[in-house]
Every structure is written in structure tokens, then in C-alpha cells.
Amino acid sequence: MAIDSTTALPSKILQDILLACLVLSVLLATAMHSHASPFNEPWRNKSNAFVLDAYELNSIEWQEVIKNKRIAGFISKATDGLSAEYCANNNTLCGAKWRKYAVTKELYHTRRLLAKSLGLKWGAYHLGRDGNPEQQALHFLQFANPEKDEVIVLDIESMDSTQYMSLKEAERFSSYVFKKLQRYPILYTNHNTAKFIADNRAEYPLLSRLKLWYARYKSDITGIFPMGNWDQPIMWQFVYGGNCGKLSCPYRVKGTPRDIDVNVTWHSVKEIKSAWPFDGLVEEKPLPAVVDPEILLVNNKVEDTEQGKHADFVLDVDYEKPAISDQPVAGIVAEQESVTEKAENLSCSAVVEEMDSDMLEAC
Numbered sequence: 595m596a597i598d599s600t601t602a603l604p605s606k607i608l609q610d611i612l613l614a615c616l617v618l619s620v621l622l623a624t625a626m627h628s629h630a631s632p633f634n635e636p637w638r639n640k641s642n643a644f645v646l647d648a649y650e651l652n653s654i655e656w657q658e659v660i661k662n663k664r665i666a667g668f669i670s671k672a673t674d675g676l677s678a679e680y681c682a683n684n685n686t687l688c689g690a691k692w693r694k695y696a697v698t699k700e701l702y703h704t705r706r707l708l709a710k711s712l713g714l715k716w717g718a719y720h721l722g723r724d725g726n727p728e729q730q731a732l733h734f735l736q737f738a739n740p741e742k743d744e745v746i747v748l749d750i751e752s753m754d755s756t757q758y759m760s761l762k763e764a765e766r767f768s769s770y771v772f773k774k775l776q777r778y779p780i781l782y783t784n785h786n787t788a789k790f791i792a793d794n795r796a797e798y799p800l801l802s803r804l805k806l807w808y809a810r811y812k813s814d815i816t817g818i819f820p821m822g823n824w825d826q827p828i829m830w831q832f833v834y835g836g837n838c839g840k841l842s843c844p845y846r847v848k849g850t851p852r853d854i855d856v857n858v859t860w861h862s863v864k865e866i867k868s869a870w871p872f873d874g875l876v877e878e879k880p881l882p883a884v885v886d887p888e889i890l891l892v893n894n895k896v897e898d899t900e901q902g903k904h905a906d907f908v909l910d911v912d913y914e915k916p917a918i919s920d921q922p923v924a925g926i927v928a929e930q931e932s933v934t935e936k937a938e939n940l941s942c943s944a945v946v947e948e949m950d951s952d953m954l955e956a957c
Contacts, residue, residue, distance in 0.1 A: 631814070633815045633819070643664055643859045643863040644665045646668050646855065647669040647717075647719070652854055657849070658848045659847060660712050663863065665714065666863040666870075667745070669717035671702075672737050673720045673737045675733075678694075721749045722751075722758055724755060745871040748767055749782045750781065761790075778874075780807050781805070781807065783806075783809065784810065785809075785810045795822050795881070796881055803876050803878055807828060815830070823877065831855055832844055833855060
């Protein structure tokens with residue numbers, strides 16, 4: 595049977611209208627994304643560079659990694675707390691720990707040589723632990739032996755000072771690094787810790803001015819910055835093993851495992867490589883005016899029998915102030931221990947002997 599062209603015409607017109615609507619929607623979405631907040635999924639902007647960071651157990655296929663032209667640099671874990679003690683007995687636990695430490699150091703320097711030869715910028719980080727911060731800083735510098743063009747980082751995972759370096763100790767670590775290298779480390783930390791430092795920057799005048807490497811696993815951090823002295827981070831860690839699975843991952847880098855950490859910047863690869871290793875401190879901003887809490891409560895008083903429900907004007911639902919302890923480490927304060935006791939608690943190895951800290955004279 596012949597098809598009547600008059601009946602086919604409306605169908606064709608409808609197809610053209612649908613196609614036009616589709617094109618218009620794509621154009622509108624593109625325009626809206628171009629005007630979106632720079633803190634909303636910045637990894638979707640193909641001009642923004644990436645930086646990878648890993649530790650010794652992350653496998654890396656370097657030839658695949660460098661095919662991704664958005665990757666500007668690689669930051670490797672160097673050290674964790676204090677140095678492992680030398681142990682020659684291979685049949686003991688201490689011997690196994692020493693062998694692992696030695697192999698880790700060899701792997702670090704091999705990866706550094708390879709990454710830099712492939713055109714990537716290089717950096718190293720130290721995981722701050724409970725313990726003498728000057729000894730940890732010396733351990734980090736002797737292990738990583740950072741060159742002038744390499745990023746150096748202090749990693750503060752938490753404000754739990756029973757497991758990690760306290761904020762006061764982190765200031766001492768940073769000061770010791772500056773004493774040795776004439777430059778400060780970058781501070782890597784999460785949102786809660788960064789906000790606490792920013793809110794108490796009079797108490798932490800050095801940490802609050804270190805350049806910030808920000809870790810948070812959300813798609814949008816619009817409204818978080820400026821925070822204290824930080825207008826914005828130098829990079830944002832948005833991918834780690836916990837939010838990158840088989841089916842869903844904010845961004846995958848071919849040649850790396852799913853538990854690799856991926857960091858986004860707000861600059862091109864050329865700009866990031868030019869700014870590397872991000873030396874210097876951020877500018878110190880004036881502290882906010884101190885408001886009398888009694889005035890604050892009066893101004894926000896609610897005449898309501900359920901007044902407690904209105905207390906959220908002082909709360910940030912995304913931040914819970916954790917309990918912290920900046921108690922000095924055992925063996926540091928003279929009033930707590932005698933010089934003899936300090937000498938017994940410190941490891942007076944050849945590594946420690948190079949330290950010129952007054953606290954280690956007992957060695």
C-alpha cells in the first residue's frame with residue numbers, strides 16, 4: 595500500500611523538533627557547566643591537571659600512566675613515623691621489619707628516578723605519628739633526600755594524638771624541616787583538621803600558613819573556601835580506595851589500581867609544573883573580631899518553649915569538633931623526665947646523632 599506523504603509530514607517535523615531540542619539541551623548544559631563553581635567536580639574540566647599519590651604497595655604501570663596527559667606529578671609516601679631499628683637477625687620480627695624498611699627505601703628512589711625520567715614532577719610525604727617530631731623530620735629528610743625541585747609534604751591524618759602527630763608537634767616538624775632546607779612542607783589533611791587549624795590559627799600560626807593539600811571525598815566543596823588563611827587548596831584529593839569501586843569511581847587512571855589516590859588542581863599541567871614545588875607560605879589574614887558569647891546568645895534568643903531546637907545557629911552539620919590532645923611526647927619536657935631517662939628513651943643511632951636539637955643532647 596502506498597504511503598500518503600501528507601500523513602508522513604507531521605512525523606518528520608516531530609523528529610526535527612526533537613533533534614533541535616536535544617541540541618539545545620546539550621548547548622544549555624555546556625553553558626551551565628562553564629559557569630559552574632570551580633569547586634564543583636573540577637576534574638570534569640579537561641584543562642585541570644591531576645597529581646597522583648601512592649605508597650609502596652600501590653602497583654604502578656608507568657607506561658600506561660604517562661599516556662594520560664593531564665597528569666603533572668606523582669607524590670610518593672616516603673616515611674611513616676620514626677625510623678625502623680636496624681636488626682641483622684633475619685629470623686626475627688625485627689629483622690623482617692628492617693628488611694621491609696630497606697626494600698621500601700630502595701623502591702622509593704627507583705620510582706623517583708623513573709617518574710622524573712618520564713617527565714613527571716616528583717614529591718614525597720611523611721606520615722606524622724606520635725613521637726619526637728624533630729626525629730621524624732630528620733628521618734624523613736634522610737630517607738627522601740629531597741631535591742630543590744621536589745614537593746615535600748607533612749601528612750596529618752587525624753587529630754588523635756595517641757596515634758598521629760599532634761598539631762603542636764606538626765609545627766615543630768615543619769620548623770625543623772625549614773631549619774634544614776630553608777623551605778616549609780605542604781600540609782596534607784582532611785576537612786575537619788583543616789577547619790580546626792583555620793578556626794584556631796592564632797594557636798597554630800605556622801600550620802595555618804602552610805600551603806594546603808585538601809582531602810575530601812565529595813563532588814562539590816563550594817562554599818568551603820576561603821577557610822582561615824587559605825583561599826583555596828593547591829590540590830584536592832577526591833579519589834581514594836573507599837570511593838572508587840568496580841562500578842563507580844569519580845575518575846580512573848589507567849595503569850593504576852582502584853585504591854590509588856587522585857588529586858585535582860585548578861590549573862593546567864604547564865602551570866602546575868611551573869609552580870612546583872609550591873614553596874613559601876600563604877599570606878596571613880587578619881583574625882576575626884572576637885564576639886562576646888553572651889551577646890551572641892542574646893541576639894539569637896528564641897522565645898519558644900522548644901528553644902533547644904534552635905541551637906543549630908552555632909553548628910556546622912559538616913564538622914564535628916573532635917577531642918584533641920597536644921600533650922608533649924614522653925621524653926621531651928624536662929619536668930616529666932630526667933636527662934638520664936630521656937637518653938634511655940631516645941634511639942641514639944648514627945642517624946639521630948646528626949640532629950642538632952637541644953632536646954637530643956643527652957644522646
